[in-house]
Amino acid sequence: DAKTTQPPSMDCAEGRAANLPCNHSTISGNEYVYWYRQIHSQGPQYIIHGLKNNETNEMASLIITEDRKSSTLILPHATLRDTAVYYCIALNSGGYQKVTFGTGTKLQVIP
Amino acid sequence: EAEVAQSPRYKITEKSQAVAFWCDPISGHATLYWYRQILGQGPELLVQFQDESVVDDSQLPKDRFSAERLKGVDSTLKIQPAELGDSAMYLCASSPRWYQETQYFGPGTRLLVL
Numbered sequence: 001d002a003k004t005t006q007p008p009s010m011d012c013a014e015g016r017a018a019n020l021p022c023n024h025s026t027i028s029g030n031e032y033v034y035w036y037r038q039i040h041s042q043g044p045q046y047i048i049h050g051l052k053n054n055e056t057n058e059m060a061s062l063i064i065t066e067d068r069k070s071s072t073l074i075l076p077h078a079t080l081r082d083t084a085v086y087y088c089i090a091l092n093s094g095g096y097q098k099v100t101f102g103t104g105t106k107l108q109v110i111p
Numbered sequence: 112e113a114e115v116a117q118s119p120r121y122k123i124t125e126k127s128q129a130v131a132f133w134c135d136p137i138s139g140h141a142t143l144y145w146y147r148q149i150l151g152q153g154p155e156l157l158v159q160f161q162d163e164s165v166v167d168d169s170q171l172p173k174d175r176f177s178a179e180r181l182k183g184v185d186s187t188l189k190i191q192p193a194e195l196g197d198s199a200m201y202l203c204a205s206s207p208r209w210y211q212e213t214q215y216f217g218p219g220t221r222l223l224v225l
Contacts, residue, residue, distance in 0.1 A: 036214075041221075042218060043115075044214075045216065046214065046215065049213070085153075087153060098156050098159075098169075100153075100156075101154045101155075
């Protein structure tokens with residue numbers, strides 16, 4: 001299973017786009033990239049996932065490089081409520097694989 | 112919107128005592144997960160159930176921890192005896208099927224062992 005690497009912390013001004021990077025250079029062809037976030041003292045919340053193509057939903061956009069070795073989660077207009085720890089995870093599309101969260105990126109949205 | 116329920120939300124106990132946490136997954140979800148999260152770290156999987164069967168409990172300290180999901184619906188995680196190092200957030204999650212899908216997390220139970 002691919003290991004992911006994320007910066008420990010980032011700041012973003014309120015109203016601006018937050019771009020959170022994730023490196024997964026050993027990702028295999030059948031591994032999806034998942035993003036979760038955890039607001040202080042709450043359970044993690046699913047954000048988005050993708051395999052090859054860029055994905056967008058009501059929460060965020062996911063940009064995956066063509067070689068799939070890295071990805072970027074984009075929060076287009078960050079608000080104070082987006083302050084959280086963001087986790088990037090690589091998971092197989094089938095077959096059992098233990099989910100490993102790592103330590104994620106602490107995003108601080110600044111007023 | 113359906114949610115994963117957990118109780119209690121907070122628990123304070125003394126070391127050597129027994130504690131139990133309960134989780135009710137989203138209705139119809141076959142897979143249930145228990146995680147432990149120490150402050151400043153990401154969640155660590157303790158045990159995963161597919162219906163009533165254990166799929167993975169390799170990280171569960173079996174000398175003191177036990178988990179069950181008798182009817183394949185709700186689940187209980189028990190610690191006996193509790194130790195100081197067990198102080199953490201215990202998270203439950205569920206997903207529709209056994210292979211990797213989006214996991215939906217409950218609010219967690221924060222345990223403090225004195």
